Amino acid sequence: xxxxxxxxxxxxxxxxxxxxxxxxxxxxxxxxxxxxxxxxxxxxxxxxxxxxxxxxxxxxxxxxxxxxxxxxxxxxxxxxxxxxxxxxxxxxxxxxxxxxxxxxxxxxxxxxxxxxxxxxxxxxxxxxxxxxxxxxxxxxxxxxxxxxxxxxxxxxxxxxxxxxxxxxxxxxxxxxxxxxxxxxxxxxxxxxxxxxxxxxxxxxxxxxxxxxxxxxxxxxxxxxxxxxxxxxxxxxxxxxxxxxxxxxxxxxxxxxxxxxxxxxxxxxxxxxxxxxxxxxxxxxxxxxxxxxxxxxxxxxxxxxxxxxxxxxxxxxxxxxxxxxxxxxxxxxxxxxxxxxxxxxxxxxxxxxxxxxxxxxxxxxxxxxxxxxxxx
Amino acid sequence: xxxxxxxxxxxxxxxxxxxxxxxxxxxxxxxxxxxxxxxxxxxxxxxxxxxxxxxxxxxxxxxxxxxxxxxxxxxxxxxxxxxxxxxxxxxxxxxxxxxxxxxxxxxxxxxxxxxxxxxxxxxxxxxxxxxxxxxxxxxxxxxxxxxxxxxxxxxxxxxxxxxxxxxxxxxxxxxxx
Amino acid sequence: xxxxxxxxxxxxxxxxxxxxxxxxxxxxxxxxxxxxxxxxxxxxxxxxxxxxxxxxxxxxxxxxxxxxxxxxxxxxxxxxxxxxxxxxxxxxxxxxxxxxxxxxxxxxxxxxxxxxxxxxxxxxxxxxxxxxxxxxxxxxxxxxxxxxxxxxxxxxxxxxxxxxxxxxxxxxxxxxxxxxxxxxxxxxxxxxxxxxxxxxxxxxxxxxxxxxxxxxxxxxxxxxxxxxxxxxxxxxxxxxxxxxxxxxxxxxxxxxxxxxxxxxxxxxxxxxxx
Numbered sequence: 125x126x127x128x129x130x131x132x133x134x135x136x137x138x139x140x141x142x143x144x145x146x147x148x149x150x151x152x153x154x155x156x157x158x159x160x161x162x163x164x165x166x167x168x169x170x171x172x173x174x175x176x177x178x179x180x181x182x183x184x185x186x187x188x189x190x191x192x193x194x195x196x197x198x199x200x201x202x203x204x205x206x207x208x209x210x211x212x213x214x215x216x217x218x219x220x221x222x223x224x225x226x227x228x229x230x231x232x233x234x235x236x237x238x239x240x241x242x243x244x245x246x247x248x249x250x251x252x253x254x255x256x257x258x259x260x261x262x263x264x265x266x267x268x269x270x271x272x273x274x275x276x277x278x279x280x281x282x283x284x285x286x287x288x289x290x291x292x293x294x295x296x297x298x299x300x301x302x303x304x305x306x307x308x309x310x311x312x313x314x315x316x317x318x319x320x321x322x323x324x325x326x327x328x329x330x331x332x333x334x335x336x337x338x339x340x341x342x343x344x345x346x347x348x349x350x351x352x353x354x355x356x357x358x359x360x361x362x363x364x365x366x367x368x369x370x371x372x373x374x375x376x377x378x379x380x381x382x383x384x385x386x387x388x389x390x391x392x393x394x395x396x397x398x399x400x401x402x403x404x405x406x407x408x409x410x411x412x413x414x415x416x417x418x419x420x421x422x423x424x425x426x427x428x429x430x431x432x433x434x435x436x437x438x439x440x441x442x443x444x445x446x447x448x449x450x451x452x453x454x455x456x457x458x459x460x461x462x463x464x465x466x467x468x469x470x471x472x473x474x475x476x477x478x479x480x481x482x483x484x485x486x487x488x489x490x491x492x493x494x495x496x497x498x499x
Numbered sequence: 500x501x502x503x504x505x506x507x508x509x510x511x512x513x514x515x516x517x518x519x520x521x522x523x524x525x526x527x528x529x530x531x532x533x534x535x536x537x538x539x540x541x542x543x544x545x546x547x548x549x550x551x552x553x554x555x556x557x558x559x560x561x562x563x564x565x566x567x568x569x570x571x572x573x574x575x576x577x578x579x580x581x582x583x584x585x586x587x588x589x590x591x592x593x594x595x596x597x598x599x600x601x602x603x604x605x606x607x608x609x610x611x612x613x614x615x616x617x618x619x620x621x622x623x624x625x626x627x628x629x630x631x632x633x634x635x636x637x638x639x640x641x642x643x644x645x646x647x648x649x650x651x652x653x654x655x656x657x658x659x660x661x662x663x664x665x666x667x668x669x670x671x672x673x674x675x676x
Numbered sequence: 677x678x679x680x681x682x683x684x685x686x687x688x689x690x691x692x693x694x695x696x697x698x699x700x701x702x703x704x705x706x707x708x709x710x711x712x713x714x715x716x717x718x719x720x721x722x723x724x725x726x727x728x729x730x731x732x733x734x735x736x737x738x739x740x741x742x743x744x745x746x747x748x749x750x751x752x753x754x755x756x757x758x759x760x761x762x763x764x765x766x767x768x769x770x771x772x773x774x775x776x777x778x779x780x781x782x783x784x785x786x787x788x789x790x791x792x793x794x795x796x797x798x799x800x801x802x803x804x805x806x807x808x809x810x811x812x813x814x815x816x817x818x819x820x821x822x823x824x825x826x827x828x829x830x831x832x833x834x835x836x837x838x839x840x841x842x843x844x845x846x847x848x849x850x851x852x853x854x855x856x857x858x859x860x861x862x863x864x865x866x867x868x869x870x871x872x873x874x875x876x877x878x879x880x881x882x883x884x885x886x887x888x889x890x891x892x893x894x895x896x897x898x899x900x901x902x903x904x905x906x907x908x909x910x911x912x913x914x915x916x917x918x919x920x921x922x923x924x925x926x927x928x929x930x931x932x933x934x935x936x937x938x939x940x941x942x943x944x945x946x947x948x949x950x
Contacts, residue, residue: 130524130533148760169945174759174938179785183752186745186782190725190756193743194764198756216746240539300562301520301535303527341761342720347687347736349744358690358736359744404562411561488561 133271133297134159140275147173148198150187155239156295157229160201181209194341201227215254223282227291229298232483241483242295244456259377262290262432266406268302280315296404326355334376386429395424412491443472454478502555504564509573512544514628519550524650526554529642626666633670685709698892700851700877711861725754729771731798748779762935772799776812787841791934794864795872800879808882838872845871846926852899
């Protein structure tokens, strides 16, 4: 039997993560993500898992990867400044293909900024924060309920594709409390990394999806390195092997984009104006869309739930559709996803932008005003 | 039920955030939809604090209060700041110790001795938020008393049940529903 | 023909190693292998973690579960491994720059927690991999590519730093004193808690050359002539110890170990008593 309970977004992340099998958490306190660490410290030992408060953000990311190497499902959480510090080790997890989940509850920046105020300024950091070409999955929840279910999805995707996955939250949903229908654990789909069962496989030998199987820790004594490596897991200076490795890493996400990408679409059938939003901004956008429709405006909403990889194909279908005349991108930054939209939409239709950087939330009224502008 | 947008304000440490959590949880238990959020500065104690609950039978999209249908103020600062620009039909509950600003002239204002009741009748100032929760519930007819009591018991620290129950009962008496 | 020790513990197909002729690291790596061999540890249960630098390449050469991580972070990765799998023997091999500069914070906090990890420092007093810059252990007055007029920094005593931070076993060996170093590494592995064995390596290519201190033979002869065992050093005056390097076991205490303590947290959280 499921039950509806009042939960904070940050709290729901922890419950979802535990339901997905999280048994290790390492972190460092930072507003507005701290409740995730606090709740993990309470809940993990109750399920036989381990919580550690590390000395800094860098070591938190390192400890998470260390635990994940032994087979544990591991997570850390942070906000902008800490997310910056974790980036080098996130890159390490990308190239070594160690599954783990990083939660970033975005706050106003740059630097210390407005620590308790909402922002979506880390979207491009989530995509390009670590150096070099690397694959990224980032998922952005818009409700407390989604914090729970998308935390599970983050773990499942990280296991399936052996890659770090970012739960890209914002203060709006992180500190929001609302009812969550917690399902029976038996009804939750949990994905575990595919094991290499026979010893004939090389540690980084990939399947047709581009994902290598997992060698259990303590069987076979394999090597893991952040250096460019061949299928055996040992370093190489070969340009050819390196090219193959980077192409496979990028490809395993790009080629499986249809499986990874999730979007929310509302009232697109007759929409002439489409509001493009993600994460906490969705709440204002949906209010505005409903109000505008009630007033007779033909407006719809398109929301990438998976922000990275960006739902490029679907946005192109929408923007190149005959009815759509305008896309309004609303986000809490100076313009990040709007660049992605411009790149994809090109001259299909007009793009308007609502960006807010003062630490307050975009209101339905502000979006509504923009919707009405062109009509 | 019409959508209710509650804004509770005061000073950090008075427990207004917990008060909104309790109200949201009670509303949820009462079969309604509820969202709760807060905004605050760096101060854990002192400093202005604002917490909000939206209660509705419908799905709630935007999470912040836009047009409060109810305002609670426990400090003079918060009363003055948040009483500006209210709709005429917004119900204001101000602690009896506060001076009513000009802007509230002609508005529905309940002056309720929340802080005094907590301090002198219940005997502990820290129960002011629970006194307030009960008074708000009576004023707005949000949920049955038993439902409210359950959420209070769920959210308070162990060992404080008796004093909080007293606060709840005294708070409910302050406003006739 | 490689010895039985090399055959068993070194991944011969990944040799030759990258270390320069005369580097002390090869001897120290062999000491680690010998210590594990003498303790007869199950190789599958040994997890060796390293960071970045010359010494850190040891992880790729040794036949254990090996994790070659990012610069300075080996101990933090190792803590994750140990906490998730307390049954494993977790070893860290790190250089002086890796552990006392960029990774200094992790060293002091892991020592403070007294988590059961054994850290073997290959200290060559220089950044070798990047070509001879001064490190946190380069003696004052010495030369390096970034100290062309002489180093004005004061060097860290890594063993003392670890002890002051809470490590419950600290010791110092050298590339020259192989038998002693093997014994110290063994003691460190057997010790329940955070142990650190600082091993004086030699870097003829950068440190020796830059400071006109000769090649490998001269650098190791210095170790032979100037090291004093800690038992003997305890009876010597400060003046007598001037210019000497104290080797052997430096400190050992018995304090609660971190993963043991966390096990109690799990029991408490799950409501087990007793």
